Amino acid sequence: MSEATFLLPDVGEGLVEAEIVAWKVAVGDVVTLNQPLVDIETAKATVELPSPYAGTVTALHGAVGDVMAVGAPLVVIETDVDAPPAATSSAPAPAADAPTSVGAGRTPVLVGYGVAEDDGAVTRRRRRPSEAPVAPVPVASDPSRSPRSTPPVRLYAKQHGVDLATVRGTGRDGVITRDDVERALAGPASAPTNRPAAASEPSTTRFVGREIESWSTGPLEERIPVRGVLRSMADAMVQSAFGAPHAAVWVRVDATGTVELLEGLRDRPALAGVRLSPLTIVALAVCDAARHFPGLNSSFDASAQEVVVRRRVNLGIAANTARGLIVPNIKGADTLDLRGMAVALNGLVDTARAGTTTPEAMLHTTLAITNVGPFAVDGAMPILPPGTGAIIAVGQVARRPWVVGDDVVARHTVDLSMSFDHRQIDGALASAAIAHVGRFLTDPAASIIGG
Amino acid sequence: MIGDELIQLLTPEGERIPHPEYGSDLGRDEILGFYRDMVIVRRLCNESTSLQRQGQLALWAPLQGQEAAQIGAGRALAPMDFTFPSYREHGVAWTRGVPPKDMLRIFRATTTGGWDPQRYRHSLPMVVLGDQTLHAVGYAMGIQRDGAQEAVMTFFGDGASSQGDVLESFVWAASFNAPVVFVLQNNQWAISEPTSLQTKIPLYHRAHGFGFPGVRVDGNDVLAMYEVAKRALDNARSGGGPTLIEAYTYRMGAHTTSDDPTRYRVDAEVEVWRHRDPIERVKALLAREFGIHKVTFDEVAAEAEALALQLREDVLAMDAPDPTTMFDHVYAEPHPLVEAGRREMIDSQSGGGH
Numbered sequence: 001m002s003e004a005t006f007l008l009p010d011v012g013e014g015l016v017e018a019e020i021v022a023w024k025v026a027v028g029d030v031v032t033l034n035q036p037l038v039d040i041e042t043a044k045a046t047v048e049l050p051s052p053y054a055g056t057v058t059a060l061h062g063a064v065g066d067v068m069a070v071g072a073p074l075v076v077i078e079t080d081v082d083a084p085p086a087a088t089s090s091a092p093a094p095a096a097d098a099p100t101s102v103g104a105g106r107t108p109v110l111v112g113y114g115v116a117e118d119d120g121a122v123t124r125r126r127r128r129p130s131e132a133p134v135a136p137v138p139v140a141s142d143p144s145r146s147p148r149s150t151p152p153v154r155l156y157a158k159q160h161g162v163d164l165a166t167v168r169g170t171g172r173d174g175v176i177t178r179d180d181v182e183r184a185l186a187g188p189a190s191a192p193t194n195r196p197a198a199a200s201e202p203s204t205t206r207f208v209g210r211e212i213e214s215w216s217t218g219p220l221e222e223r224i225p226v227r228g229v230l231r232s233m234a235d236a237m238v239q240s241a242f243g244a245p246h247a248a249v250w251v252r253v254d255a256t257g258t259v260e261l262l263e264g265l266r267d268r269p270a271l272a273g274v275r276l277s278p279l280t281i282v283a284l285a286v287c288d289a290a291r292h293f294p295g296l297n298s299s300f301d302a303s304a305q306e307v308v309v310r311r312r313v314n315l316g317i318a319a320n321t322a323r324g325l326i327v328p329n330i331k332g333a334d335t336l337d338l339r340g341m342a343v344a345l346n347g348l349v350d351t352a353r354a355g356t357t358t359p360e361a362m363l364h365t366t367l368a369i370t371n372v373g374p375f376a377v378d379g380a381m382p383i384l385p386p387g388t389g390a391i392i393a394v395g396q397v398a399r400r401p402w403v404v405g406d407d408v409v410a411r412h413t414v415d416l417s418m419s420f421d422h423r424q425i426d427g428a429l430a431s432a433a434i435a436h437v438g439r440f441l442t443d444p445a446a447s448i449i450g451g
Numbered sequence: 452m453i454g455d456e457l458i459q460l461l462t463p464e465g466e467r468i469p470h471p472e473y474g475s476d477l478g479r480d481e482i483l484g485f486y487r488d489m490v491i492v493r494r495l496c497n498e499s500t501s502l503q504r505q506g507q508l509a510l511w512a513p514l515q516g517q518e519a520a521q522i523g524a525g526r527a528l529a530p531m532d533f534t535f536p537s538y539r540e541h542g543v544a545w546t547r548g549v550p551p552k553d554m555l556r557i558f559r560a561t562t563t564g565g566w567d568p569q570r571y572r573h574s575l576p577m578v579v580l581g582d583q584t585l586h587a588v589g590y591a592m593g594i595q596r597d598g599a600q601e602a603v604m605t606f607f608g609d610g611a612s613s614q615g616d617v618l619e620s621f622v623w624a625a626s627f628n629a630p631v632v633f634v635l636q637n638n639q640w641a642i643s644e645p646t647s648l649q650t651k652i653p654l655y656h657r658a659h660g661f662g663f664p665g666v667r668v669d670g671n672d673v674l675a676m677y678e679v680a681k682r683a684l685d686n687a688r689s690g691g692g693p694t695l696i697e698a699y700t701y702r703m704g705a706h707t708t709s710d711d712p713t714r715y716r717v718d719a720e721v722e723v724w725r726h727r728d729p730i731e732r733v734k735a736l737l738a739r740e741f742g743i744h745k746v747t748f749d750e751v752a753a754e755a756e757a758l759a760l761q762l763r764e765d766v767l768a769m770d771a772p773d774p775t776t777m778f779d780h781v782y783a784e785p786h787p788l789v790e791a792g793r794r795e796m797i798d799s800q801s802g803g804g805h
Contacts, residue, residue, distance in 0.1 A: 008506075048504070052506075358713060359713045
């Protein structure tokens with residue numbers, strides 16, 4: 001029996017880090033050679049890493065969303081037999097001997113072969129023999145000797161002069177989190193001794209899909225590379241904002257009927273386990289509007305000088321995920337009934353939250369919704385996802401004064417706004433379409449039956 | 452998408468279909484041999500992808516989906532014919548007898564070569580797109596001048612077909628009637644660029660413009676690939692000049708391990724090609740026509756598995772060479788500039804840094 005550590009490899013010719021997207025195994029799992037262990041996302045691709053060993057998983061380094069440095073320990077596996085001769089770091093550190101040979105002894109040079117050691121890309125070509133990236137070997141054999149954490153947190157600790165050996169880890173499997181380091185920084189008096197990781201509390205320092213330094217601890221100016229989801233979002237927004245002339249219409253409607261319908265449906269056995277929300281009804285309403293006004297579900301193909309009208313709705317839903325904004329879509333949303341739409345929305349949201357949305361799920365959106373209500377705002381003027389003709393923003397549903405007959409009464413109202421591509425959609429069509437969505441929300445039962 | 456001109460002898464369901472010009476009279480053993488070749492190279496390819504994902508190879512260019520194009524063409528070669536591949540022709544290298552571990556040396560970055568091209572009559576992988584076609588035509592012109600009864604086969608892709616080198620090689624091959632067979636594996640994607648954006652006509656039509664025949668073959672049909680390649684090689688050896696074979700196929704995986712095909716193509720397309728798998732159709736033919744049983748298929752799979760484990764062991768045992776050996780084979784004879792580079796590297800290492 002021996003322990004072998006799988007170091008995060010460079011899967012794409014010169015990458016320095018990768019983000020953990022999903023673990024496929026847990027501590028204690030028995031794995032076979034080449035069994036998928038984890039999905040990682042690099043600047044180039046999302047890839048699955050197969051296990052280099054057969055054995056039992058004894059440690060996973062890093063949580064979903066963590067950005068790991070290439071060459072850092074990723075998975076520790078207790079192998080059934082002695083680790084294969086060239087096991088990634090199970091051989092006793094051979095780093096110091098055989099000075100004329102890069103990756104001396106039996107330590108492969110390739111794990112993290114593209115990583116600069118200290119001061120930038122120049123050293124890639126000049127890795128000194130004794131510094132082949134064997135990585136922190138002691139971690140593999142004796143976790144207690146080196147505190148377990150993730151590279152960003154190590155960096156954070158180093159920048160603030162915190163010795164991780166003195167910090168108690170409260171993360172998964174005792175991993176030291178940023179919060180732990182921050183508590184250590186704040187001093188022992190304010191450090192709760194047994195507080196669980198505050199993962200569920202909304203973070204105020206989440207920005208562009210990552211945690212940034214707080215106002216007091218961060219540098220005066222910080223530069224963040226534009227890549228991954230952030231780059232996709234930036235590219236899409238620029239392409240759309242400067243490619244499609246946007247115009248907008250908006251309307252406030254009485255959505256009390258929608259709220260009451262949802263309450264009435266909540267305990268129906270047929271809908272058991274299905275999460276319903278005003279968004280479900282809005283999604284049905286938008287699809288219904290597309291059926292009535294097919295021009296709404298169109299796009300402007302500038303290169304072909306053609307307007308493309310689609311009689312199938314791939315309904316994009318803007319989703320705020322830990323990795324940033326993405327817009328996956330529900331293919332053929334116009335064919336779904338209330339239950340089908342709710343199930344599809346649940347699935348889309350769960351997948352996006354888990355970070356497992358596939359690129360294909362984000363292709364060919366024809367019409368989109370952005371639900372800003374949960375952020376407690378009344379409305380927004382959204383930018384069109386590329387390829388769509390219209391996007392509807394849904395504000396918060398709230399009780400507001402409303403005139404019914406000659407009386408002012410409290411009603412559940414909601415603001416709907418719609419940005420549209422003014423090259424092919426004019427104000428009249430946009431207004432008629434948003435009014436249609438509004439009527440649907442006011443009397444959803446009649447619309448569902450009638451539609 | 453595939454016109455009438457596609458030469459096919461075996462349907463995706465494994466049924467033979469007649470063709471007016473080509474037929475196959477291969478027997479059980481030859482076809483089973485093709486099957487074995489394809490299963491083995493696919494398994495070795497998958498192991499290589501895993502090794503790359505485990506940090507043991509710098510890069511890998513998977514061939515999955517193109518086994519029939521490579522095995523059919525490779526097995527049509529005579530021993531003394533010479534081949535000039537690009538970087539994805541692991542199946543051709545297998546037919547030439549190159550040991551799998553030697554194919555992986557360059558991908559592990561432990562060598563700039565991997566094998567002796569003369570020994571296997573198989574040149575080293577060319578990474579510069581399309582260059583090998585010029586080398587192939589030059590070699591073929593040499594054969595002509597030697598009066599040897601040999602032919603040359605060179606492999607490239609639909610992406611390389613847009614390169615000037617390839618078109619120049621067509622000109623030279625045509626002008627000198629060189630004994631060369633161009634095998635263009637049209638796998639539909641030049642990394643992320645679809646073939647439809649690169650050409651307005653079927654690629655094999657291009658040969659006619661240069662003055663030699665071009666044919667399009669179902670590249671996932673190993674029998675058709677073998678027969679068409681064999682005739683083209685015979686033609687070249689007997690003074691008939693060059694032929695362009697467009698093997699119409701599909702790259703099931705990534706261009707290399709450095710890209711992510713799900714970002715530029717849709718699953719539905721991959722699914723269509725999955726039903727045209729080159730191995731499954733041969734398996735169906737072998738079972739139906741020759742009564743080959745599961746036990747034989749299992750034996751082939753077991754052999755492939757053993758070879759994959761052996762390959763893994765061989766790769767893990769490859770140590771990094773002394774970096775200064777990279778200067779050894781730049782020129783055949785000593786060269787002062789190369790020597791200066793070698794000395795500089797030695798100095799920088801002993802100096803402990805930069």
